[in-house]
Amino acid sequence: MSASPHPSRRLFLGVAAATPLAMTGALTLGAGTAHAADAAYVMCYFTESPNGDGTDYGLHLAVSTDSLNWIPLNQNNPVVTPTSGALGLRDPFILRKRDGTFVVLATDLKGTDWSYVSQYVHVWNSTDLRTFTGYHRLKLHDMNTHSWAPEAFWDAGRGQYALIHSAVNGTGHNVIMVNYTSDFLTASAPQVFFDPGYDVIDGDMAVGVGGVNYLYFKKNQALVGARSTSLDPGSFTEFSTGVAQGGTEAPTLVTSLTSNTWYLWGDTYTPNGVFYAWQSTNLSAGTxxxxxxxxxxxxxxxxxxxxxxxxxxxxDNLLARWGAPAWNRLKSYNFPARYVRHANNVGRIDAYPFDPYADSQWRLVPGLADSAGVSFQSVNYPAHYLRHYNYQLQLDAGDGTSTFAADATFYRTAGLADAGWSSFRSYNNPTRYLRHADYVLRIDPVSTTTERQDATFRVGH
Incomplete structure (x- = not known):
């Protein structure tokens, strides 16, 4: 393995799966030695929601300290948007190059017009992901086919970056293609990188893990892995057990910075846009x-x-530049696919995703009756607050009365089912907590295990 100073993939990709990162110090990757100080993560993505309320085909960023729970930046608005080609992107990817700067790649496609053909991918340069320069489109081939889901990694043997993408090259099905580049301004002629004889898209690499290179991809409706001790085109062989939750695509391999754990993220397309994650402590096992x-x-x-x-x-600099959201979402502890929202002025928990998505966005403001408490102000109806009435939660416009203020005020406490989460005790009914029952929010006394779980929520984004 080479000794270049930066990762070739999304994370520390040269750590033997059996060795906890905390025990290794500075780490050697498929492309070189990682930043010993790397302590957090950035995610890039585009957005879609069921009815299009939250759809945007620009580059979005979020940050995390654990790679599992994320803070969207710029109020979940794009930080940059393509200005040529389809004027939109899908499938973005960030690579830290060997000089420590970043390059952003993305599919040249806006929306879901799969008949749109572009031989190009979008490219930006960035020193810090706070400013983006040198925007251009890079042509990858002359074929009458797309260039989907571009990603890149450093191929030390060739002394170039390998840029992989999905295309139909005359076989009648999608394969993973590769072009080689030194500067992301020009690229070599394309070659077939991986063609197992059936349709594959969304290639995602982990380079140099215990001397082995891993390629995960979408096969049918599942995420499957192939591996090779070489980075040569045509050298990868399928080996893993497929994983799926409904129709699953867009595999993303992530390794923990603090423990002996790999994560595999996948993106479902039925229902719209739900991420699922799997874990392993041994990447070579393929399970x-x-x-x-x-x-x-x-x-x-x-x-x-x-x-x-x-x-x-x-x-810290990304948060300082783009800002954390001015709103929160509340996830149910025992129904974690569901989030607190209002619908027809009723407080409830519903399965994500849904539109209007803003029904699930809340500003946790100082309590209307006691600033030591909190009140839940609606983002899309900012004059309205969650309040209890006959013990059921509903969304009402504030009327300035002390009764309304008291009904809309809660004390945030450690979660009754998990102290790392949160529970909310009623201000004017202090023996009662906010909980869900049959997916509807209410305030009730809490004593049983189930009731404690019903009354526990994660305050996030």
Missing amino acids: WTALDQKSYTQPLNSKHCGITTITAAEY
Whole structure:
């Protein structure tokens, strides 16, 4: 393995699967030695929601300290948008290059017009992911086919970056193609990188893990892995057990910075845009265990993500530049696919995703009756608050009365089912907590295990 200073993939990709990162110090990757100080993650994605309320085909960013729970940046608005080609992107990917700067790649496609053909991919340069320069489109081939889901990694043997993407090259099915480039301004003629004889898209690489290179991809409706001790085109062989949750695509391999754990993210297209995650402590085994959805939370409306490690300073600087959301979402503890929302002025928990997605966005403001408490102000109806009435939660316009203020005020406490989460005790009915029952929110006394779970929520984004 080479000794270049930066990762070739999204994360530390040269760590033997049996060695906890905390025990290794500075790490050697397929492309070189990683930043010993990398302590956080950045995710790139585009957005779609069921009815299009939250759809945007620009570059979105989120940050995380654990790679599982994310803070969308710029209020979940794009930080940059393509200005040529289809004027939109899908499938973005961030690579830290060997000089420490970043390159962003993305599919040249806006929306879901799969008949649109582009031989190009979008490219940006960035020193810090706070400014983006040198935007252009890079042509990858002359074929009458697309260039979907571009990603790149450093191929030390060739002394160039390998840029892989999905295309139909005359075989009648999608294969993973590769072009080689030194500068992302020009590229070599395309070659077939991986063609197992059936349709494959969305290639995602982990380079140099215990001397082995791994390629995960979408096969049928599942995520499957291939591996090779070489990075040569045509050298990869399928080996893993497929994982899926409904129709699953867009595999993203992530390794923990603090433990002996790999994560595999996947993006479902039925229903629209739900991420699922699996974990493994041995990448070479090719088997994965589904993570409980309590463990992770995707950015709102996010689709087809890419994840890259960053330093603590870069994490802080991204938050300083783009800002954390001015709103929160509340995830149910025992129904973690469901989020607190209002619908027809009733407080309830519903399965993500849904539109209007803003029904699930809340500003946790100082309590209307006691500033030591909190009140839940609706983002899309900012004059309205969640309040209890006959013990059921409903969304009402504030009327300025002390009764309304008291009904709309809660004290945030450690979660009754998990102290790392949150529970909310009623201000004027202090023996009662906010909980769900048959998916409807109400305030009730809480004593049983189930009731404690019903009354526990994760405050995130």
